Amino acid sequence: MKTIIEPFRIKVVEPIRMTTREERQRKIAEAEYNPFRLKAEDVLIDLLTDSGTGAMSTHQWAGVMEGDESYAGARSFFRFEASVKSVFGHKHVIPTHQGRASERLLCAAVVKPGDVIPGNTHFDTTRANIEASHAEAVDLPIPEARDPENLHPFKGNMDLQKLEDLLNKEHHRVPFVLITATNNSGGGQPVSMANLREAKKVCDAFGVPLFLDAARFAENAYFIKLREPGYQDKTPREIAQEMFSYTDGALMSMKKDAFGNIGGVISLNSDAWAEKIRTLLILTEGFVTYGGLAGRDLEALAIGLEEVLEEDYLRYRIASTAYVGQHLDELGVPLLKPFGGHAIYLDGRRFCEHLPDEQLPGWALSVALYEHAGIRACEIGNVMFGKKLPDGSWQWPALDLVRLAIPRRVYTQSHMDYVVEAIGELYQQRQSIPGLEFVYRPDVLPHFSARFRLRS
Numbered sequence: 001m002k003t004i005i006e007p008f009r010i011k012v013v014e015p016i017r018m019t020t021r022e023e024r025q026r027k028i029a030e031a032e033y034n035p036f037r038l039k040a041e042d043v044l045i046d047l048l049t050d051s052g053t054g055a056m057s058t059h060q061w062a063g064v065m066e067g068d069e070s071y072a073g074a075r076s077f078f079r080f081e082a083s084v085k086s087v088f089g090h091k092h093v094i095p096t097h098q099g100r101a102s103e104r105l106l107c108a109a110v111v112k113p114g115d116v117i118p119g120n121t122h123f124d125t126t127r128a129n130i131e132a133s134h135a136e137a138v139d140l141p142i143p144e145a146r147d148p149e150n151l152h153p154f155k156g157n158m159d160l161q162k163l164e165d166l167l168n169k170e171h172h173r174v175p176f177v178l179i180t181a182t183n184n185s186g187g188g189q190p191v192s193m194a195n196l197r198e199a200k201k202v203c204d205a206f207g208v209p210l211f212l213d214a215a216r217f218a219e220n221a222y223f224i225k226l227r228e229p230g231y232q233d234k235t236p237r238e239i240a241q242e243m244f245s246y247t248d249g250a251l252m253s254m255k256k257d258a259f260g261n262i263g264g265v266i267s268l269n270s271d272a273w274a275e276k277i278r279t280l281l282i283l284t285e286g287f288v289t290y291g292g293l294a295g296r297d298l299e300a301l302a303i304g305l306e307e308v309l310e311e312d313y314l315r316y317r318i319a320s321t322a323y324v325g326q327h328l329d330e331l332g333v334p335l336l337k338p339f340g341g342h343a344i345y346l347d348g349r350r351f352c353e354h355l356p357d358e359q360l361p362g363w364a365l366s367v368a369l370y371e372h373a374g375i376r377a378c379e380i381g382n383v384m385f386g387k388k389l390p391d392g393s394w395q396w397p398a399l400d401l402v403r404l405a406i407p408r409r410v411y412t413q414s415h416m417d418y419v420v421e422a423i424g425e426l427y428q429q430r431q432s433i434p435g436l437e438f439v440y441r442p443d444v445l446p447h448f449s450a451r452f453r454l455r456s
């Protein structure tokens with residue numbers, strides 16, 4: 001059989017409130033053209049993020065009832081710790097309330113002003129946390145990652161020559177190297193096992209620890225199985241274990257590949273760093289056995305981490321994301337290729353060729369998509385990464401993308417058919433998509449709260 005079905009059936013449903021185009025035009029104008037400022041109930045299909053938006057399984061909900069809410073030493077913590085250790089394999093497991101709390105704690109514990117943190121491409125909160133520590137976040141993706149048409153199977157890879165050059169010059173300023181798998185900001189692209197293995201060798205040569213941002217480690221493991229010679233007969237769990245074996249530690253937002261609505265973790269081998277992080281954890285997150293989470297969350301995450309490595313799930317997950325990409329590609333819609341694991345990325349600049357960078361083509365496309373069909377997507381481009389230079393001119397990122405992030409186990413194929421049809425229609429009338437300009441742009445993480453007006 002060619003058809004890959006959703007490996008679950010639906011037991012509880014959440015109604016979607018239908019809206020009209022006129023209503024949506026009004027809502028997005030009221031939100032000053034920022035989809036983050038919309039009410040979720042005014043959205044038909046919410047592809048803003050795959051983070052914390054997944055559906056939990058019957059087993060996870062049963063786990064929620066098993067949650068031990070003791071302040072210290074809860075049974076749920078030990079279950080969580082065992083589940084994380086069985087995949088990640090590091091010595092210390094420290095729960096946090098979400099990925100950026102892990103980033104904040106690690107940075108506060110070990111990053112000094114003037115340090116440099118190289119990565120393949122840091123996610124926006126990671127970059128912001130590094131910069132908030134007065135350190136520099138340096139992205140070293142392979143050159144193929146910058147070409148949206150290049151079909152390199154592991155576009156998430158880090159440029160190891162550039163890493164070596166950087167470490168040669170300033171390894172004393174590098175507390176750790178951080179590889180993000182899959183590379184979210186670079187299009188949900190995987191990192192190969194060979195790249196991780198070699199990165200570890202480079203880091204070891206300079207005595208610098210290698211960390212993994214493991215938010216989507218299971219999707220990455222499945223891409224390795226599909227694309228990297230020698231891994232076809234291995235289970236996703238075995239592949240994931242090998243990935244982590246090349247690392248000294250990992251940060252994870254468990255709102256992605258652990259099917260959590262909330263949760264994160266820091267996993268690492270260094271006793272000294274673990275000690276520092278735990279001290280900070282108590283200050284801002286909570287005691288070391290719950291780290292800002294409830295016992296019920298720890299249970300759900302422990303189970304989610306097992307479920308996400310089931311091969312039937314990963315086959316469906318990667319195939320159903322690619323389904324959206326293939327159908328849009330057939331309609332001629334400009335996309336980032338190959339298709340990512342958790343999301344399809346539209347190429348805002350090529351979709352809205354009539355709009356110059358100053359008119360924020362990707363963001364304008366995300367607004368048009370909401371007006372046209374009630375679909376909420378997230379720009380990862382000019383608004384998120386554009387920089388205003390001291391002379392008043394703008395520096396724009398290499399790609400101006402619009403991400404259609406697909407929540408895990410939430411939408412069916414007909415929802416995705418609707419998305420494909422809507423984007424196809426919009427592409428036919430793309431010339432009519434109006435440009436935008438900033439009314440307000442905060443300096444840090446501008447996309448969350450920026451406000452815009454239509455260009456007259």
Ligand code: F0G
Nearest residue numbers: 049051098099100123125184215253255
């Ligand atoms: N690292 C990566 C690779 C991420 O994608 C995210 C979040 C984080 C860290 C931070 O984790 O949200 O739990 O604090 N990404 C979400 C997204 C928000 O939509 O891609 P968090």
